[in-house]
Amino acid sequence: MTVTINVNGKAICGDIAPDLLLIDFLRDHGCLSVKRGCDTSNCGACTVHMDGKPVLSCGILAARADGHQITTLEGLQKEALEFGGFIADEGAEQCGYCSPGLIMECIAMVRECREKGIDNPSDEDIKAYLAGNLCRCSGYEGQMRGIHAFFEWRRSHRDASIL
Amino acid sequence: MRTGDEAKGLTGNLKVVNHSWRKKDADQLITGKPVYxxxxxxxxxxxxxVLESPYxxxxxxxxxxxxxxxxxxxxxxxxxxxxxxxxxxxxxAGATFPESSPYDRLLLDRHMRYIGDGAAIVAGEDExxxxxxxxxxxxxxxxLEPVLDMHKAIDNKILVHPEDNWESIVPVGADNKRNLCAHSDESDGDVEAxxxxxxxxxxxxxHTQACHQxxxxPFCTWCTKDPYGRLVIVSSTQIVFHVRRNVANALHIPKSMIRVVKPRIGxxxxxxxxxxxxxxxAFVTWKTGRNAKMVFTRRQCLTQGTPRHEMExxxxLGAMKDGTIRGIYLYTLSNAGAYGEHGPTTVGLSGHKTIPLYRPEAFRFVTDVVYTNINAAGAYRGFGATQGMFAVESAVNELCHKLHRDPMDLRLQNIAHEGDIMPGYYNEPNTSSNLDRxxxxxxxxxxxxxxxxxxxFTxxxxxxxxxxxxxxxxxxxSSISAVDVGGATLRLEEGGFYMLILGCADMGTGCDTILAQIAAEALDCPLDKIQVSGADTDTSPYDSGSYASSTTYLTGRAVRDAALELRKKIIREGARLLGCPEEDADFDGEYVRYVPLKVQEPSENKAAADPEEKKVSLNEIAERTVTNITGILEATNTQSSPTSPPPYMAGVAELLTDLDTGECRVENYYGAIDCGTTINPNLARVQAEGGILQGIGMALYEGVHRTEKGALIENSFMQYKMPARPxxxxxxxxxxxxYEHLGPYGAKSIGELVIDTPCPAVAEAVYNACGVRMRTLPITREDIAMAGIKGEEGSVAAQENPSLR
Structure with missing residues (x-):
């Protein structure tokens, strides 16, 4: 079947198998930041944005993304550096395999916070938002420190932030 | 005893070591670059x-x-x-040759020994x-009927390895005709008396379960042939040199025909x-000449990867009324599964890392490692110590309750100290310990x-x-005494920077960065002047790999000594260019200067004192290396340590438990750690936090069960519950x-230690909540709720406090 999926601002037409998963479509088209960690939609490593909302690309058929806008970390490089830098300053990206999925989820969280006027989310709210993003290296603490450091920086550098 | 303040004095002047730097690969990782x-x-x-055996x-x-x-x-x-x-x-098994793990596998075997064992290899254009x-x-x-219960394995009529070409190349007490992968018995003094x-x-x-790392x-390997017809293996591995040997042994081809490379590892x-x-x-590429790739699904990682050894x-534990611990007897039964990877070695740590925490007058430590028809176990952070710590530290906690003693006080009364000889630790001396602090x-x-x-409270x-x-x-x-090898090559390059070439594997821990920090410290240069490469069996100096808490300590020593040797070579070359005696030259990281011995006292501003100062820059020296005037300035160092200095820690779990439902969560975990000097405090801290949560996962969440036929039930992340953020x-x-004088800049290890305290600490907190001692992991909500209903042991340690309502 033929689909047209907009990936990072560029329309990609493809003749695909009906059972092709979105993660495989994206990796086949060079979006190698999208990682497979579990096969059962439990780890969050394959998180991408579909029309701006975070989704698990291993749990969505490529066919279902037909006509939709997909964003991967390849399309958010500056945002990834800005936000991810705070995680890296804690050393909490560690092996980095879960980082793209986590940062995609975090970017969605930051944007949602901005829409709702939240500039200092609580630990429990952050944990709830990111509950689906597993990390085995960090114990999550360093990532939490990095997320808080980002929000703290952003409160005083609102104009400098591209997020 | 050396105090923390003294250690601080020894590390206070460090410029690069003991500071937190971003990992060298951080920006590539956080932007999702294709590096795996x-x-x-x-x-x-x-x-x-691989076609998996259903039996x-x-x-x-x-x-x-x-x-x-x-x-x-x-x-x-x-x-x-x-x-x-x-x-x-x-x-x-990835281990130094000759391996303790038995040679018990064929690439493809007629005999299937667990559900998932490989019956055939299939290669094709697509999945x-x-x-x-x-x-x-x-x-x-x-x-055939399988042997699934490890208690029934020894001398069972069903043999997991009946074949005659089974081989144990190191005397570890193995006997395939008894389902024994290893057996040992060691003691000091008369423990029975x-x-x-x-x-x-x-x-x-x-009892501890076979946790998944x-x-x-997930595991991934791809292979190709290079222009010389050699097999190139690119793999997500911690052990490039051992992979070369293992593949050569599996395929029966020469090691010279194999190159193993590891990229970033997740x-x-x-x-x-x-x-x-x-x-x-590798076999497919060798036979067909085609590029070949294998990727495990998570199910395969769980069913065919090698988890922690299940141990009982x-x-x-014998003590006097005043709390003095006098004797420890430990028998460990370890379940190797169908193949013996790391079986003989992991079991040793269940005693060697627990008994020497204390100073018993006598101990005896007996082990049996048995074959059963489940997937083979292997190495997992802690490597047997985690299992042993749950047992021995739980027993010490039980002793505290029997004697009505505070667990902190009882430990302070009994722990080994710096300067002690440790009979339970191969009689090695304790060269550094801040455990009491x-x-x-x-x-x-x-x-x-x-x-x-x-x-x-209610x-x-x-x-x-x-x-x-x-x-x-x-x-x-910190490394396996007299077995592990750490290696490093440092080379001065055109442009005045250094290549640090390693054979260990940064798997996310940040060892590329901390080893570069050690090199930068010794060469008086900024961190970004050290570029890191590896691991690649064709170009890296031999290193046994990143395991056994060896990288910081052992490879770190190799890096430090290689850097100090290279420093000498730079001074020698600088002195030659300056036409001065080597003894009269000094190197500050940027210049080799002529500093006559008589004025070699530190001076505030040498250049001002002597405008005609003779000096030659590192850049000039480096440029000469490519013209062959100088030749390559390079140093390779290889280290092995006769002792394995222990890092120490004390941990406290604070648990909030709903006694009606059994629901509980570790609200706070506290860890105080003596890993010697922290080369990179941020990265050491993240190691600690990550290891502790893995330990909590083992204590409370990560169950492992099998069907009657021996199939793993928790074969996906739906069932295998690793802790999530909430x-x-x-x-x-x-x-x-x-400050460990044997380690680089006073460092010991951190990676494994940190997974060891949560299991016994959490079990003790559960006991204090519900009054029942849990001796089997994981401790489930059902266990806690049932304890409330049964009230087995009665004595609930926690007291009602109305003020907490």
């Missing part, structure tokens, strides 16, 4: 899969691949018929044709210290005196809750370092 094995695989790779014990009577081979796109199907069944067997071909392979099975004369003996048995990047935790899959795509430990520190930071043992909506604490101490090692409150870390 699968990301850089050639597009034309054949897809390789735990069976012989392939006949196998027909004729139909499978006709599936369009299928390039090759291999079975036991393609492998000499009488050839020498091999091990997948679909391979899957189809695997369904079309016809096998006539001779299904001592236990008999003790006022109290804790006599209990503890949970690295986020976590390992010991899992990738076993060459779980490399030989399968019988502890008899760690205990005091964790006591303060956790608010222990106010919280122990805990308090019960919420306004009527829920019966308990907030309780529990503690444990732990030690690990499953943990906060983790608090304090470093209270000693």
């Amino acid at each position: 094995t699968q990301d850089i695989a050639p597009k034309d790779c054949l897809v390789v899969k 735990a014990n069976a012989i392939i009577e006949d196998i027909d691949t004729s139909v499978a081979e006709k599936v369009p796109g299928v390039a090759a199907v291999f079975t036991w018929k393609d492998v000499d069944q009488n050839a020498r067997r091999y091990t997948k 679909k044709c391979v899957d189809k071909a695997m369904r079309l392979i016809k096998i006539k099975w001779n299904v 001592v236990l008999k004369s003790c006022d109290i003996v804790i006599d209990e048995t503890y 949970g690295y986020m990047e 976590g390992g935790f010991g899992a990738k210290q076993t060459s779980v899959m490399e030989m399968y795509p 430990m019988h502890v008899r 760690c205990i005091q520190k964790v006591r303060e930071m956790s608010g222990w005196d106010a919280k122990y043992p805990g308090q019960k 919420t306004p909506d009527g829920r019966h809750m308990a907030r309780t604490v529990g503690m444990a101490i732990a030690m690990q090692g 499953d943990i409150g906060q983790i608090h870390i304090s470093f209270d370092p000693s």
Whole structure:
């Protein structure tokens, strides 16, 4: 079947198998930041944005993304550096395999916070938002420190932030 | 004893070491660049899969691949018929040769020994044709009864390895005709006599499960042939040099024909210290000449990867009424599964890392490692110490309750100290320990005196809750004494920078960065002047790999000594260019200067004092290396350590438990750690936090069960529950370092130690909540709720406190 999926601002037409998963479509088209960690939609490593909302690309058929806008970390490089830098300053990206999925989820969280006027989310709210993003290296603490450091920086550098 | 303040004095002038730097690969990782094995695989790779045995014990009577081979796109199907069944067997364990792990595998075997064992290798153009071909392979099975219970393995009439070409190349007490992968018995003093004369003996048995490491990047390997016809293996591995040996042994080809490279690795935790899959795509590439790739699904990682060894430990701990621990007897039964990877070695740590925490007059430590028909166990952070710590530290906690003693005080009364000889630790001397300070520190930071043992309260909506604490101490090692090898090459390059070439593996821990820090410190240069490369068996100096808590300590020593040697060579070359005696030259990182011995005292501003100062820049020296005026300035250093200095820690778990439902969460975990100097405090801290949460996962969440036929039930992340963010409150870390003179800049290890305290500390906090001692992991909500109903042991340590309502 033929689909047209907009990936990072560029329309990609493809003749695909009906059972092709979105993660495989994206990796086949060079979006190698999208990682497979579990096969059962439990780890969050394959998180991408579909029309701006975070989704698990291993749990969505490529066919279902037909006509939709997909964003991967390849399309958010500056945002990834800005936000991810705070995680890296804690050393909490560690092996980095879960980082793209986590940062995609975090970017969605930051944007949602901005829409709702939240500039200092609580630990429990952050944990709830990111509950689906597993990390085995960090114990999550360093990532939490990095997320808080980002929000703290952003409160005083609102104009400098591209997020 | 050297105090923390003195250690600070020794590390106070460090410029690069003991400072927190971003990992050198951080920016590439956070922007999702294609740096992992699968990301850089050639597009034309054949897809390789292994047909999994559906039986735990069976012989392939006949196998027909004729139909499978006709599936369009299928390039090759291999079975036991393609492998000499009488050839020498091999091990997948990543360990220094000669390996303790028995040579008990064939690449493809007629005898299937667990559900998931490899019956055939299928390679094809895509996954679909391979899957189809695997369904079309016809096998006539001779299904045998399996041995699944490790208690019934020894001298069972069912043998996991009845074959005559099974081989144990190191005397570890193995006997395949008894299902024994290893056996040992060691002692110091007469433990039976001592236990008999003790006022109290804790006599209990503890059980730990076969946990999955949970690295986020599943196993992946791809292979190609280089222009010389050599096999190139690119793999997510911690052990490039061991992979070279293991694949050579599996394929029966010369090591000279194999090159192994590791790119970035998405976590390992010991899992990738076993060459779980490399030989399968390697065989396909070797036979077909085609590029080949194998990627495990998470199910395969869980069912065919090598988890932690399931262990059962019988502890008899003898003490006097005043709390003096006098005798420790430990028997550990370890379940190797179907193959013996790391079986003989892991079990040793269950005693060697627990008994020497204390100073018993006598001990005896007996082990049996048995074969059963489940997937082979292997290496996982902690490597047997984690299991042993749950048993011995739980027993010490039980002793505290029997004697009505505070667990912190009882440990302070009994622990080994710096300067002690440790009979339970190969009689090695304790060369550095701040364990007593760690205990005091964790006591303060956790608010222990106010919280122990805990308090019960009822919420306004009527829920019966308990907030309780529990503690444990732990030690690990720093490399395997006289076995592990750390290696490093440092080379001055055109442009005045240095290449640091390593054979160990950064699997996310940040070792590339901390080893560069050590080099920069010794060469007086900024961190970004050190560029890191490795690991690649063609170019890296030999290093046994990143495991056994060896990298910081051992490879770190190799880096430091290589840097100091290179420094001397730079001075020698600088002096030659300046025309001065070598003894009169000094190097400040940028220039080699002529500093006559008589004025070599430190001066504030040498240039101002002597405008005509003779000096030559590092850049000039470096440029000469490419013109062959100087030749290459390079130093390679290899280290092995006769001792394995233990890092220490004390941990406290603070648990909030709903006594009606059994629901509980570690609200706070406190860790005070002596890992010697922290080369990079940020990275050491993240190691600690990550290891502690893995330990909490083992204590409370990560169950492992099998069907009656021996299939793993928790074979996906739906069932295998690793802790997610909401499953943990906060983790608090304090470093209270000693200074280990044998280590680079005073460092010991950190990676494994940190997983060891949560299991016993959490079990103690559960006891203080519900009054029942849990001696089997994981401790489930059901266990806690049932304890409330049964009230087995009665004595609930936590007292009702109305003020907490």
